[in-house]
Amino acid sequence: MNASPTPPLAGLRVLDAATLFAGPLVATFLGDYGADVIKIEHPKGDPIRNHGYAKDGVPLWWKMVGRNKRTITLNFSRPEGQELMCDLVKTADVLIENFRPGTLERWGLGPDRLMAVNPRLVLLRTRVNGETLTEFNADGLIVATPTGSTAYSLSAGGPILDPESGVFVITPICPHVLTNRSIIVADDSIIDIQASDPDYPVFLTLDGRRPIHVERESTVTIRKAKRTLPLASLPEASFFSVVRQKLKWSGSNV
Numbered sequence: 001m002n003a004s005p006t007p008p009l010a011g012l013r014v015l016d017a018a019t020l021f022a023g024p025l026v027a028t029f030l031g032d033y034g035a036d037v038i039k040i041e042h043p044k045g046d047p048i049r050n051h052g053y054a055k056d057g058v059p060l061w062w063k064m065v066g067r068n069k070r071t072i073t074l075n076f077s078r079p080e081g082q083e084l085m086c087d088l089v090k091t092a093d094v095l096i097e098n099f100r101p102g103t104l105e106r107w108g109l110g111p112d113r114l115m116a117v118n119p120r121l122v123l124l125r126t127r128v129n130g131e132t133l134t135e136f137n138a139d140g141l142i143v144a145t146p147t148g149s150t151a152y153s154l155s156a157g158g159p160i161l162d163p164e165s166g167v168f169v170i171t172p173i174c175p176h177v178l179t180n181r182s183i184i185v186a187d188d189s190i191i192d193i194q195a196s197d198p199d200y201p202v203f204l205t206l207d208g209r210r211p212i213h214v215e216r217e218s219t220v221t222i223r224k225a226k227r228t229l230p231l232a233s234l235p236e237a238s239f240f241s242v243v244r245q246k247l248k249w250s251g252s253n254v
Contacts, residue, residue, distance in 0.1 A: 006034070007034020007035075008033050008034060009030055009033040009034040009035040010034040010035075011034075011036075012030070012034070012035040012036065012093050012094065013035070013036045013038070013091060013092050013094070014027050014031070014035045014036065014037045014038070014092065014093065014094040014095075014096065015038055015040060015088055015089065015092045015094065015095045015096065016037055016038065016039045016040060016069065016096050017040045017085075017095065017097040017099075018096045018097050018098040019046055019047060019048065019098070020047055020048060020051070021048065021061070022098070022179050023096050023097065023098040024039070024048065024065045024096075025065060026096055026176075027039070027069065027096050028064070028065055028066075028067060028068065028069070030094070031067065031068030031069055032068060035094075036070075037068060037069045037070070038069070038070050038072060038092075039066065039069040039070065039071040039072070040071075040072060040073070040074050040085070040088075041071060041072070041074075042073065042074075043073045043074075043075050045073075046062070046066075048061050048062050048065055048066070049062045049066075076104075076107040076109060077107060079108075082107060082108050082109055085109055086109075086113065086114070086117050089114050089117050089118045090117050090118055092118065093120070094176060095114070095137075095176070096137075096176055097137075098179050101132050101134055101135055102132075111135075126141070126170065126191065126192070126193050127191070127192040127193075127194075128189050128190070128191055128192075129189055129190055130190070130192075133170070133183065134180065136172045136175065137175060137176040137180060138172035138173050138174055138175040138180060139173045139174040140172070140173035140174075141170065141171070141172055141173065142156055142158065142169075142170070142171045142172075142173060143168055143169070143170050143171075143191060143193075144158065144168065144169050144171065145161075145168060145187070146161035146162060146163045146164075146165050146166075146167065146169075147163055147231075148207075149161040149169050150243065150246075153169055153171040153182070156172070156173050157171065157181075157182065158171035158182040159182060159184070160243060161184070162239065163239055166186065166187050167184045167185060167186055167187050168184070168185050168186075168187055168189065168222070168224075169182055169183070169184050169185075170182065170183050170184075170185065187224045188224060189223075190222070190223045191221070191222040191223070192219050192220070192221050192222075193219065193220045193221075193222070194217065194218070194219045194220075195214050195216070195218070195220075201213055202214045202216075204220055
């Protein structure tokens, strides 16, 4: 009898500090593939435990989302809970959380402290016109024009944009939190991105240029240029006809 194969994510430790519902589901899927998932709940219990339908007294949402997880409770608002969280982060490979921006800092568990105990964490803080957008927990971030939306941004799950739409799209690469999605902003916006990572290098890549090393706490600012570049196009090849042909959509005659 053949032994069961080793799951692909065996040996990976995941801390699931998220709730309702996308974040915990990401951790659940990682557990399905063999990761060691530790679910961190509020001392009162995760809200999912009492959410939705139940069968024989067992909440069905929790039955699904809580599978393949070990569970503990921590009170992040107390120093003891914060210290225990840091101890867990030391040996973790992935941290999943979906708190509002600034919440972890209020508990003394901001990126500076967490990365001090585990330098593998990468956090990308993004602002639009000076206002905080979010903190992208991801492997990287793509900012694209409508023309560029059909390249790397599309490969990372971003939308296809009409070239005449006058916008930017901000797309995270392999986000660690499911709620970190692409967002579209006006092209007169000023986008500031700050990378915080003490030990692992962060690079800025521009089309046609070599990667540029971004120093810790440096800010990359992106804005629309004052000058525009005219592009030649064939009159019989509209944007949408090219998209249909390239992606083999219905109506492409392929």
